[in-house]
Amino acid sequence: MQQYLLHIADNALILGHRLSEWCGHGPALEIDMAMTNISLDLIGQARNMYQYAATLEGDGKTEDDLAYLRDVPEFRNVLLVEQVNGDFANTIARQFLFDTYHYFFQQQLCESQDPQLAAMAEKSLKEVAYHLRWTSEWVIRLGDGTIESKARIQRAFQDLWSFRGELLTPALYETEAVAAGVGVDLGAIKTAVEQKIFNVLDEATLVRPTDGWMHAGGKTGRHSEHLGFILAEMQFLQRAYPNAAW
Amino acid sequence: MVTVSDRHIDAANVQYGAQMKTLERIWEALENVSDPEIPVLSVLDLGVVRSVTLCQDNIELTAEPENKQLCHGASTDQPSSVTIQITPTYTGCPAIGMMAANIRIELLAHGFDKVLVLEVLTPAWTTDWMTASGKQKLLAYGIAPPQNKARIEKMLFDETAVPCPQCASENTACISEFGSTACKSLYRCLDCREPFDYFKCH
Ligand SMILES: [Zn+2]
Numbered sequence: 001m002q003q004y005l006l007h008i009a010d011n012a013l014i015l016g017h018r019l020s021e022w023c024g025h026g027p028a029l030e031i032d033m034a035m036t037n038i039s040l041d042l043i044g045q046a047r048n049m050y051q052y053a054a055t056l057e058g059d060g061k062t063e064d065d066l067a068y069l070r071d072v073p074e075f076r077n078v079l080l081v082e083q084v085n086g087d088f089a090n091t092i093a094r095q096f097l098f099d100t101y102h103y104f105f106q107q108q109l110c111e112s113q114d115p116q117l118a119a120m121a122e123k124s125l126k127e128v129a130y131h132l133r134w135t136s137e138w139v140i141r142l143g144d145g146t147i148e149s150k151a152r153i154q155r156a157f158q159d160l161w162s163f164r165g166e167l168l169t170p171a172l173y174e175t176e177a178v179a180a181g182v183g184v185d186l187g188a189i190k191t192a193v194e195q196k197i198f199n200v201l202d203e204a205t206l207v208r209p210t211d212g213w214m215h216a217g218g219k220t221g222r223h224s225e226h227l228g229f230i231l232a233e234m235q236f237l238q239r240a241y242p243n244a245a246w
Numbered sequence: 247m248v249t250v251s252d253r254h255i256d257a258a259n260v261q262y263g264a265q266m267k268t269l270e271r272i273w274e275a276l277e278n279v280s281d282p283e284i285p286v287l288s289v290l291d292l293g294v295v296r297s298v299t300l301c302q303d304n305i306e307l308t309a310e311p312e313n314k315q316l317c318h319g320a321s322t323d324q325p326s327s328v329t330i331q332i333t334p335t336y337t338g339c340p341a342i343g344m345m346a347a348n349i350r351i352e353l354l355a356h357g358f359d360k361v362l363v364l365e366v367l368t369p370a371w372t373t374d375w376m377t378a379s380g381k382q383k384l385l386a387y388g389i390a391p392p393q394n395k396a397r398i399e400k401m402l403f404d405e406t407a408v409p410c411p412q413c414a415s416e417n418t419a420c421i422s423e424f425g426s427t428a429c430k431s432l433y434r435c436l437d438c439r440e441p442f443d444y445f446k447c448h
Contacts, residue, residue: 045337123371126370126372
């Protein structure tokens with residue numbers, strides 16, 4: 001259960017952190033605000049989940065311990081969310097691939113037999129619906145836009161496609177969470193997730209990349225080199241000034 | 247908490263007269279606590295206060311915002327206290343902590359020194375809980391109030407026309423789904439040309 005909660009929280013925290021790197025650098029003010037709003041939603045969702053995980057862990061653990069005092073191999077996020085921002089198209093493609101998964105994931109999580117998880121999912125789902133709507137529109141706008149924007153978003157999907165598989169391949173703790181009636185059966189949302197991706201790619205007049213070898217490992221703590229740099233920045237304050245608080 | 251008997255009572259019930267009066271004072275006090283991001287809205291307008299529980303003279307009364315008169319009452323041996331349940335609008339909204347603090351300060355000023363503010367997540371906050379007067383205040387403040395009942399499908403696909411709070415024209419366009427705070431989108435009026443915030447359905 002603990003691993004499962006950390007997995008959900010880590011996905012949201014790391015992606016939220018990545019998006020926050022756009023703050024002040026967005027291609028337009030409105031886009032900048034959208035990305036930082038989405039970032040704020042994700043970090044908020046991560047906080048709720050860490051708080052819950054900390055209560056279950058007991059021992060006086062807090063959300064800050066979980067976010068700031070774990071090292072790379074202890075993080076359970078998928079590799080997709082730690083990938084670099086790249087250009088705007090790359091960020092949109094990464095976010096869209098995550099949002100499609102995240103939307104159907106939260107929708108299923110509303111059915112969890114763990115009342116706290118179900119409550120958090122109900123809340124998150126409404127936020128994620130707006131995220132998915134925003135990224136879908138941008139994929140379509142870039143894909144069905146100029147020659148340049150189309151080339152960039154197409155290349156972004158090409159580059160990130162191999163990170164898609166991990167989202168829908170369960171780790172052991174996910175299978176256990178499903179068996180316990182609290183987790184999301186990824187097999188049950190696979191078709192809906194893929195259908196949504198394919199529909200939007202079609203509408204965006206983009207070519208669907210071919211499925212080939214897929215990255216894996218993030219869910220069990222084997223991360224790309226990027227995560228270390230993210231943690232170095234994110235955890236600096238807490239590591240340099242232990243127990244610093246607001 | 248010792249619950250001897252649970253039953254519904256109403257304001258006319260003289261047995262609880264004193265407690266009902268106190269409860270009324272609490273609701274009135276809460277009307278003074280505003281949303282730090284949209285100061286014209288009180289926490290009651292916004293619908294973030296989900297219940298008020300008063301323990302006084304061995305009686306516990308709980309009332310919800312939909313019907314402040316109809317209460318859930320029970321005997322209790324708890325000392326006097328006030329418990330307010332609030333629910334966050336957006337998961338990451340930083341305003342919730344400030345609202346909780348302001349509720350405590352306001353009630354303290356009204357002589358309630360034992361106040362507990364609890365955050366509850368379920369049922370999830372929705373703009374459907376915003377009061378009619380809250381929507382009026384928003385409009386007068388220059389923010390277009392939520393136009394529809396909140397539905398997930400609508401959040402994914404809806405294209406409802408949002409009237410301009412300045413000139414009421416429906417000839418408006420969305421500039422950005424995400425505005426200055428998590429709860430708002432940014433719009434522009436194509437007639438009077440004013441940009442405005444829209445409090446989106448949630
Ligand atoms: Zn106008």
